[in-house]
Amino acid sequence: MEEIDLRELFEYFRGKILWIIAAIILAIGVGNVVTVFTRVPMYNSNTTIVLVSENNGTTYNTTEQQLNKNLVSTYAEIIKSRKVINKVIDNLGLDYSYNTLKNNVNVEAITNTEIIKVIVSDSDATVAAEISNEIANVFMDEVQKIYKLNNVSVIDEAEINKTPYNVNYLKDNLIYVMVALVLSCGIIFVIYYFDTSIKTSEEIENKLGLTVVGIVPRVEKE
Numbered sequence: 001m002e003e004i005d006l007r008e009l010f011e012y013f014r015g016k017i018l019w020i021i022a023a024i025i026l027a028i029g030v031g032n033v034v035t036v037f038t039r040v041p042m043y044n045s046n047t048t049i050v051l052v053s054e055n056n057g058t059t060y061n062t063t064e065q066q067l068n069k070n071l072v073s074t075y076a077e078i079i080k081s082r083k084v085i086n087k088v089i090d091n092l093g094l095d096y097s098y099n100t101l102k103n104n105v106n107v108e109a110i111t112n113t114e115i116i117k118v119i120v121s122d123s124d125a126t127v128a129a130e131i132s133n134e135i136a137n138v139f140m141d142e143v144q145k146i147y148k149l150n151n152v153s154v155i156d157e158a159e160i161n162k163t164p165y166n167v168n169y170l171k172d173n174l175i176y177v178m179v180a181l182v183l184s185c186g187i188i189f190v191i192y193y194f195d196t197s198i199k200t201s202e203e204i205e206n207k208l209g210l211t212v213v214g215i216v217p218r219v220e221k222e
Contacts (some may be wrong), residue, residue, distance in 0.1 A: 012192050013185070020184045027180035028173055031100050037174060041164035043125035047132040048155040049139070051075070051114035065070070073150075076107040076116055078146070087142075088134045094127075105135065125160050132158035 013020075053072060078084060085098050085105070094101065106119040118135050122128035140152045 009192060011190075013188060016188050019188065020181065023184035024177050024180040027176040031172060031176040032169070035167070035169070039167060040123050042123055042161070042166045043161050044119055044121050044122050044165050045125065045128040045132045045158040045161050046117050046119040046156075047136040047158040047163060048115060048117050049136050049152055050116070050155050051151050052153045071147075072109045072116060074116060075139070075143070075152070076109050078142065079107045079116070079118060079135060080105055081142075082083050084138050084142055087138045088131060091138065092130060092134055094131070101131070105131075118158075120158070121165070125162055129158040129160045 009217060048092075064199050080102055082098055086189075088094070089096055089098070099200050104121050108117040108119065109115075110117065118132050120128045120132040120135070122131065136154055136157075140154075144150055
């Protein structure tokens with residue numbers, strides 16, 4: 001296997017630096033164009049609700065606390081039920097099917113608490129917040145009808161979040177730069193490795209051990 005002169009390799013890469021820069025610029029340009037035209041920005045918005053004392057009094061005994069903890073997982077499933085989701089669609093006049101909206105709703109039961117977080121994603125930040133708040137309202141009404149309980153209260157209403165969660169141009173561009181850098185350097189190395197031509201008089205002296213006594217300059221025709 002032919003030995004690789006690191007200094008010579010470095011000089012070869014330095015001579016191809018414009019290729020590497022061009023590859024990085026091209027990767028960033030193509031990557032951002034693809035992102036703009038193929039990736040739909042999605043926005044998250046969440047409403048936080050908590051299970052409280054039914055009598056809304058100052059006392060909250062252990063029995064009520066244990067009951068609420070047991071109901072957290074059940075309530076989480078009710079939130080994504082057809083009865084709740086379809087009513088939200090009707091109330092807001094949404095052009096969504098049950099399955100479409102259900103897939104955009106994520107319900108998190110905070111461990112060891114009586115807190116439930118309703119997270120809604122949508123391509124419209126305002127709509128995401130409206131859906132999240134309406135789900136909480138409809139859910140509280142349904143709990144009263146099903147369990148005859150009034151033990152749910154909203155902690156934080158959903159707010160409009162203008163930052164898409166699925167688009168991060170800084171992170172994407174860093175990835176494009178790394179990919180372009182690796183690919184361009186890899187291609188240049190392969191070209192260098194299989195290039196057996198002699199380009200300078202120093203290469204003749206180093207590789208063949210011969211002394212160069214003269215150089216014929218290349219003259220271009222007019």
